[in-house]
Every structure is written in C-alpha cells, then in structure tokens.
Amino acid sequence: MTIWDDRILEIIREKGPKPVGKLTERDEIRICQSSVSRRCNKLAENGLLAPLGNGVYTITDRGKAYLDEEYDAENEVFLNGNSSRNGPNASQTSES
Template identity: 60%
Template sequence: MRKSGSWMTIWDDRILEYIRKEDSGSPKQLAESGYVRVSKSHVSRRLRTLAEHGLLTHLGNGVYVITERGEAYLDGELDTGEAGSDASLEADSGNGDGNEG
C-alpha cells in the first residue's frame, strides 16, 4: 500500500506510474497521453514538485525520469509523509550520499 505525503495530489501516482512505464516523460507527453486528465501546465508543476521531493529527476528540456525513491514509493516501500524517509531509504540502498548520478 502506498503512503502518500500531505503534499501529494491524486495525479502524482498516475504521473509516476506513467514515467516508470515509459522510462521518461515530459509535460507534453503526459498531457497528450490521456493517462492524466489535467492541463500541461498542471502536469509541469507536479513534475517539478515530485522532483523537489526526490521522486523524479529532471534531465533537462522538460524530460523527467523516476528515481529509486520514486520506485520505492510506487512499490509501497516509502512513506513520503514521514520526516525521516530520506535517510531511511538511503540507508536501505547503501548509497547514503544523496546524489542521483
């Protein structure tokens, strides 16, 4: 069961699911896909927010990819509302440096 934080919206799960399935996504692709039924500008805001919380990485030119944190959230292994969720995921992954690449 996924544990979404209070900062998340109903569309965030759909956006993350789409990007995981397609390996990447942009506001235009998501808006045109029919998978999410909100405007391109709304998708763009949600992508930025998801990236700020470490669930996505912005590659540039509006393209985003899912992170290990994003995968863990979708798999029900990360509580995005928990204060210490960043540190606990890093400890579990053995990385701990907080760098995405």
C-alpha cells in the same frame, strides 16, 4: 501527494523518461500541461523524479520505492527498515 503524482510516476516508470507535453497527452492524466509541469517540479523537489532538461523527467530510486510502497513520501522515510535505497544516491536514478 495527489492522484496525478501517482499517475505521473507510474507512466514514467513504465514508459521511461517523458517530457511534460507527452505526459499531458496520456489518457490517464486529466489535468492541463501547466498543472503537470507543477506536479513534476514538486516531485523533483522531493526526490521522486529527476529533471533531465527541456521539461523531460525520469523516475528516481526514491520514486520507484514510493510506487512499491517502500517509501513514505509524506514523512520522507523508507518503510520496513528498507535502507537499500536510502543513502547519498537515493534520489538518483539507477540503471534498470
């Protein structure tokens, strides 16, 4: 995980699904579009983001848990026995 991963997740959580190009335009993101794209792909591979198509990503329950410090992305485990987001649909988004 990098500082940019945290920023990407925070922006998508706050503002909703975003395409890579729009993320790159944000003041909080100071890396090029190809780097943002690589980070989004890596976050999606690890279940923290979900691709919606055409370079648009949304945050998953696992991504929200990571931001809430309820999920350890490095070790891929939920913390403090929090299993409410850990299950067959843990990487899918929820309606909120």
